[in-house]
Amino acid sequence: MDYIWQGLQQAAILLFTLDAETYSAIITTIKVTFLSITGSVIIGVPLGFLLGYFHFPGKRQLRMVVDTLLALPTVVVGLLVYAFISQRGPLGWTNLLYTVPGIAIAEVFLILPIVISLTATAIEGLDRRLRPTLRSLGAGRVQLALTSLHEARFAVLIAGITAYGRAISEVGIAMIIGGNIKWHTRTMTTAITLETGKGQFSMGIALGVVLLLLVFLLNGALVLLRRRTR
Amino acid sequence: MSEPLYRVEGLRYSYGKHFDLDVPKLVIQHGESLGIVGPNGGGKSTLLNLLAFIDAPDAGTIFFEGVPTGPESLEARRSVTMLLQISYLLKRTVFENVVYGLRLRGEMRDASERVREALTWVGLAPDKFARRMWHQLSGGEAQRVALASRLVLRPKVMVLDEPTASVDRQSSYLIKEAIERSRRIFNTSLIVVSHDYLWLNTVVDSLVRMEEGRLVEYVAGNVIHGPWEETRERLFEKRLSDGQAILSARGTSLESSAILDPSTITIALEPPQNESALNVLKGRILNMSDEMSTENILVEVVVAQIHLNVRVTRNSAVKLQLVPGKEVWAVFKATSLQWV
Numbered sequence: 175m176d177y178i179w180q181g182l183q184q185a186a187i188l189l190f191t192l193d194a195e196t197y198s199a200i201i202t203t204i205k206v207t208f209l210s211i212t213g214s215v216i217i218g219v220p221l222g223f224l225l226g227y228f229h230f231p232g233k234r235q236l237r238m239v240v241d242t243l244l245a246l247p248t249v250v251v252g253l254l255v256y257a258f259i260s261q262r263g264p265l266g267w268t269n270l271l272y273t274v275p276g277i278a279i280a281e282v283f284l285i286l287p288i289v290i291s292l293t294a295t296a297i298e299g300l301d302r303r304l305r306p307t308l309r310s311l312g313a314g315r316v317q318l319a320l321t322s323l324h325e326a327r328f329a330v331l332i333a334g335i336t337a338y339g340r341a342i343s344e345v346g347i348a349m350i351i352g353g354n355i356k357w358h359t360r361t362m363t364t365a366i367t368l369e370t371g372k373g374q375f376s377m378g379i380a381l382g383v384v385l386l387l388l389v390f391l392l393n394g395a396l397v398l399l400r401r402r403t404r
Numbered sequence: 405m406s407e408p409l410y411r412v413e414g415l416r417y418s419y420g421k422h423f424d425l426d427v428p429k430l431v432i433q434h435g436e437s438l439g440i441v442g443p444n445g446g447g448k449s450t451l452l453n454l455l456a457f458i459d460a461p462d463a464g465t466i467f468f469e470g471v472p473t474g475p476e477s478l479e480a481r482r483s484v485t486m487l488l489q490i491s492y493l494l495k496r497t498v499f500e501n502v503v504y505g506l507r508l509r510g511e512m513r514d515a516s517e518r519v520r521e522a523l524t525w526v527g528l529a530p531d532k533f534a535r536r537m538w539h540q541l542s543g544g545e546a547q548r549v550a551l552a553s554r555l556v557l558r559p560k561v562m563v564l565d566e567p568t569a570s571v572d573r574q575s576s577y578l579i580k581e582a583i584e585r586s587r588r589i590f591n592t593s594l595i596v597v598s599h600d601y602l603w604l605n606t607v608v609d610s611l612v613r614m615e616e617g618r619l620v621e622y623v624a625g626n627v628i629h630g631p632w633e634e635t636r637e638r639l640f641e642k643r644l645s646d647g648q649a650i651l652s653a654r655g656t657s658l659e660s661s662a663i664l665d666p667s668t669i670t671i672a673l674e675p676p677q678n679e680s681a682l683n684v685l686k687g688r689i690l691n692m693s694d695e696m697s698t699e700n701i702l703v704e705v706v707v708a709q710i711h712l713n714v715r716v717t718r719n720s721a722v723k724l725q726l727v728p729g730k731e732v733w734a735v736f737k738a739t740s741l742q743w744v
């Protein structure tokens with residue numbers, strides 16, 4: 175038990191003395207997740223809205239595909255993106271391998287189905303009285319669609335937060351695409367994996383505490399938003 | 405001669421194989437207030453959705469001010485607004501809810517004043533309520549905010565689907581006051597569905613009845629449903645839960661329903677002596693309301709589990725000192741019941 179206790183003490187020191195290596199991993203993680211969530215929200219919210227709002231042939235099948243992609247293993251995404259952006263891959267010229275944008279792009283593929291699926295569910299779950307209400311107040315087609323999205327805003331935010339939670343806690347993509355390069359692409363999760371492997375628990379615990387804190391904050395936001403959607 | 409507000413011809417709408425709405429003809433004039441009554445599932449709400457241009461009919465035409473009109477006409481939809489039984493409020497403040505329709509129309513010049521006016525009409529103090537969020541309102545307040553969202557638009561037609569079904573007496577009174585004011589000031593026509601017969605009577609000029617998707621002439625009256633039992637005197641008898649009974653001349657079947665015109669019932673304060681009428685039923689007054697554009701009062705008397713509407717003149721009501729809660733006797737002949 176002693177080494178856990180010592181690890182906790184050293185973790186506190188690393189965090190309070192603003193240890194450069196620890197904070198480098200934290201900042202890299204924030205950069206990666208900010209880019210990936212921005213990309214997936216910009217692409218995913220409109221697609222999820224279209225999927226939830228309109229009725230078209232093949233909608234159920236498309237929904238099934240999106241829902242299946244929710245369970246996409248991170249290492250599979252990492253592997254596929256690696257195949258494309260490695261020097262021998264068709265997109266090798268982009269030089270995205272072992273870069274922060276490279277990790278972010280791969281994470282977009284991972285969390286995009288979450289944003290699309292939960293946004294579609296949010297739109298489908300809108301109150302049945304909304305459409306007749308808006309029509310009877312004189313809304314045209316575009317106004318009807320925009321107000322519907324606005325009414326689902328809390329549930330769409332939940333989609334974003336859930337996706338962010340997945341991005342911040344994943345390790346497979348960051349490891350394969352980022353390569354866990356110190357000061358450069360080392361994220362909190364890859365750093366924890368490496369430091370634990372080396373038997374250096376203190377930095378692992380320090381990063382684990384920060385990670386837990388962020389996840390706790392995200393969960394708190396989710397609880398608050400869920401209350402709003404009722 | 406100017407075109408009526410609505411002229412409906414050959415209107416049909418189906419829900420699968422189970423329900424058909426069929427309205428061959430219906431005319432509603434400008435400024436008219438039409439009430440629609442009838443049992444649940446009879447097609448009242450379906451008809452309202454069609455008249456509010458929310459849904460399109462399967463067949464037939466709705467002429468709105470002489471022009472064939474459907475949901476695709478934004479102009480028509482902006483002339484007609486509908487209030488649902490349990491209204492949906494946008495997840496915004498009260499002010500944003502009420503101003504929403506004006507925003508859609510780009511009529512924001514005097515929007516604040518109009519919102520304040522509409523809120524005042526429905527009995528909600530603007531300073532107190534305008535900034536409240538949608539989830540900070542009671543059911544009655546929410547319904548009144550929804551009504552204010554319609555009133556602010558100064559619509560040509562207001563379609564109201566059971567507007568008082570989920571609100572308290574006070575709210576229902578305020579809703580009545582507000583829609584009457586809109587009618588008076590903006591000549592708003594009303595199409596109202598309600599099960600609250602007494603409330604409806606104070607709001608509308610005319611009534612139609614909707615049953616199984618068909619509009620039928622409204623016969624003012626109380627509906628007494630079967631089953632009945634046949635007595636030795638060859639009369640039909642309906643036993644009430646308190647031991648009293650309603651007697652009627654023989655009907656077509658023991659399961660039939662009969663209509664009892666409120667004008668054929670009299671109210672007495674004591675059991676009448678030497679009364680030829682076979683039905684002398686003890687009850688209690690539950691409600692009283694002014695019957696619009698007449699000199700009559702409608703008195704709702706509860707006899708066991710049955711609610712009887714009785715029409716009396718204003719003079720009689722004063723003379724008999726009728727008030728809610730008073731014990732009275734409802735008297736009517738066995739031949740007053742008309743079988744349907």
